[in-house]
Amino acid sequence: MGLYNNRIVVKVGTSTLTNDAGKSDLRATDRLVCTLADIQNMGYEVILVSSGAIAVGRNKLNMQGRPDSMRMKQAAAAVGQCSLMYLYDKFFGDYDKTVAQILLNAEDIEEEEKKENLTNTFNALLEMGVIPIVNENDSVSYKEIESEDRLFGDNDMLSSVVAVLCRAKRLVILSDIDGFFDSDPRLHPNAKLIEQIDRIDESVYSLAGGAGSRRGTGGMRTKLQAAQLATSQGIDTIVTNGKRPEALYDIVKGGKAGTLFTGRI
């Protein structure tokens, strides 16, 4: 079965949605929402995979630093997910768009029947012009917050699973950096952006370091894993900077931005 040429999955990380003080970055969120709404107006089907629940919840609950115990992280996620969706509903509402919340665990796509239900839900929402907003179901699936052998790992992988499930033409991972470099630019100031990668092998993995900021998780390694899954199903995967969401206007038309991992079957 082929891909939907006008369907795009966009993943946004915590570091784009929050500022250095750990509070919601309203301007960044609004610019992202405006671009996504506009792209939908141009005839594209948009699915947003959004992180941020734990950070937003932590801020709302006045927790100092990262909540370290699992139960506190899950509690923060439960609170933060509400605030996050409230914000999205409000901003997307300003652009006359309706959003839906989908919270997922790995188990939800392991069973054929559940997988089919989920695909049907996505398709029904998209048919009605609704923008589905997806996150891990953090307050239930503690495994995905911490465990090493988790399927989703983090939202990079979740976004890839969603792109495959929905047979999207493109997956765009918005990060706090311009793309994939030949080494971590935060540690190596002379690092060079790699514009296109056609094959993700061990030599590519060896260039990827861990998370760059206090707020991000996973770093480039999880993005490579996500790109590897999506590209293996023919889905072009782009890693680019979430501070410039306007790049999405070019990306939907096949233009260049950040790093393109080419899809192949």
Ligand SMILES: Nc1ncnc2c1ncn2[C@@H]1O[C@H](COP(=O)(O)OP(=O)(O)O)[C@@H](O)[C@H]1O
């Ligand atoms: N080869 C690399 N190219 C680009 N960034 C890298 C690389 N290796 C490690 N990184 C780090 O990965 C970070 C992005 O991942 P992460 O911190 O999880 O942020 P986000 O949640 O925004 O995706 C960058 O800020 C950078 O410091």
Ligand SMILES: N[C@@H](CCC(=O)OP(=O)(O)O)C(=O)O
């Ligand atoms: N599901 C978690 C985020 C997990 C995650 O992958 O975070 P990030 O590295 O910011 O994309 C949350 O909403 O806080």
